[in-house]
Amino acid sequence: MYDTPALREQFPILQTTVQGKPLIYLDSAATSQKPREVIESMNRYYYESNANVHRGIHTLSERATQAYEGVRKKVVRFINASSVREIIYTRNTTEGINLLANTWGRATLTSKDAVLITGMEHHSNIVPWQILQQQLGFELRHVPVTDGGELDLDALPRLLDSKVKLFSFVHVSNVLGTINPVEMLVRQAHEVGALVHIDGAQSVPHMPVDVQALGCDFLSFSSHKMCGPTGFGIFWGRRELLQEMPPFFGGGDMISVVSLEQGSTWAELPHKFEAGTPSIAEAIGLGAAIDFLSELGMDNVRQHEIELTTYAMEALSEVPGIRFLGPLDPHKKGGVATFTLEGVHPHDIAATLDEQGIAIRAGHHCAQPLHERFGIPASARASFYLYNEPSEVDALVVGLRKAQALYAL
Numbered sequence: 001m002y003d004t005p006a007l008r009e010q011f012p013i014l015q016t017t018v019q020g021k022p023l024i025y026l027d028s029a030a031t032s033q034k035p036r037e038v039i040e041s042m043n044r045y046y047y048e049s050n051a052n053v054h055r056g057i058h059t060l061s062e063r064a065t066q067a068y069e070g071v072r073k074k075v076v077r078f079i080n081a082s083s084v085r086e087i088i089y090t091r092n093t094t095e096g097i098n099l100l101a102n103t104w105g106r107a108t109l110t111s112k113d114a115v116l117i118t119g120m121e122h123h124s125n126i127v128p129w130q131i132l133q134q135q136l137g138f139e140l141r142h143v144p145v146t147d148g149g150e151l152d153l154d155a156l157p158r159l160l161d162s163k164v165k166l167f168s169f170v171h172v173s174n175v176l177g178t179i180n181p182v183e184m185l186v187r188q189a190h191e192v193g194a195l196v197h198i199d200g201a202q203s204v205p206h207m208p209v210d211v212q213a214l215g216c217d218f219l220s221f222s223s224h225k226m227c228g229p230t231g232f233g234i235f236w237g238r239r240e241l242l243q244e245m246p247p248f249f250g251g252g253d254m255i256s257v258v259s260l261e262q263g264s265t266w267a268e269l270p271h272k273f274e275a276g277t278p279s280i281a282e283a284i285g286l287g288a289a290i291d292f293l294s295e296l297g298m299d300n301v302r303q304h305e306i307e308l309t310t311y312a313m314e315a316l317s318e319v320p321g322i323r324f325l326g327p328l329d330p331h332k333k334g335g336v337a338t339f340t341l342e343g344v345h346p347h348d349i350a351a352t353l354d355e356q357g358i359a360i361r362a363g364h365h366c367a368q369p370l371h372e373r374f375g376i377p378a379s380a381r382a383s384f385y386l387y388n389e390p391s392e393v394d395a396l397v398v399g400l401r402k403a404q405a406l407y408a409l
């Protein structure tokens with residue numbers, strides 16, 4: 001394991017104050033904080049190597065291209081992909097899913113088909129399919145969620161039949177924290193001939209993720225939740241599938257030949273899916289974030305979160321009127337504690353905590369259908385990452401008692 005106080009020193013923002021109090025940042029599921037090395041890697045790029053990639057013959061452009069393309073190898077190792085050709089740069093998880101819907105989905109799906117999602121999806125794994133459904137007329141099904149916040153696997157046999165061409169589901173729920181049984185779900189989907197897309201937004205930053213071991217066909221995740229910069233993400237797909245898929249955006253860099261008379265042909269993977277000048281500094285920042293996480297070891301990151309979540313679930317359950325959403329067992333969930341507090345609106349909880357320098361998220365967390373399932377419009381969520389400590393959980397508990405004293409009848 002690593003030394004958390006020493007690690008915290010590497011995150012400049014954790015030394016800051018909010019409302020005159022030391023910052024306690026418990027909102028890493030929304031976006032993580034960035035270590036100095038990530039921030040400096042991006043600064044270094046702008047100070048020393050800024051140039052467009054793939055375009056210039058000059059030294060700076062070659063330097064920028066090497067740094068930018070080198071990150072693909074780091075991503076390959078991080079998720080155990082087979083080749084850099086499978087690593088598509090995007091803006092975020094949302095763009096990855098829209099890419100899948102608008103390329104594979106648009107080319108494949110007909111009104112005779114079905115797409116299966118689940119009742120615990122983030123809006124970014126619901127809305128792209130709904131938009132496409134309106135245009136193509138396929139059936140959009142979902143696996144229901146149990147009272148305990150897990151997928152209702154008993155419902156799977158009636159939902160997962162040969163009409164289903166894609167099962168797209170979240171690995172770790174951003175609200176419930178539930179870790180879904182990916183390998184088993186992939187096996188069942190493949191048995192009926194469906195492909196599988198995993199929303200890895202909340203898993204890749206927090207635990208080892210090996211796409212070959214999971215057996216999935218596509219994976220999307222965001223850099224900003226894993227110590228990297230915003231505006232950057234990864235869409236991974238099996239090479240033979242990507243090869244067959246049409247491009248997403250058209251423009252510079254994604255073509256082989258463009259002719260006004262003959263039309264255009266596409267670049268080889270992965271560039272077929274990457275049009276226009278990309279986010280170069282952000283790619284380099286993600287590379288530094290992957291180095292940082294790899295040095296810590298993703299097993300250690302996961303272990304730290306299990307220990308902290310165990311501590312948090314015990315401490316929080318002492319708060320009267322608290323009701324948790326999702327599994328209670330920290331081994332079955334990611335590092336989140338999502339709850340409602342009797343008599344206090346989640347927004348009032350968050351505002352009261354903010355006055356004490358504590359950042360959590362309140363609202364529907366871009367998962368409205370899930371909140372509807374539990375009959376609530378909103379919840380409060382504390383989310384933990386590799387830099388959080390038990391003393392911050394203690395402060396959260398004190399803060400919640402204050403909110404109760406202020407608002408509860």
Ligand code: C6P
Pocket residue numbers: 029030031092093094095122124125170172173174199201202222361365366
């Ligand atoms: N969830 C949260 O506070 P983007 O915005 O594209 O980087 O990630 C979208 C996304 C997709 N799937 C899951 C499971 C997610 O948690 C998120 C982002 C943040 O929960 C911001 S809404």
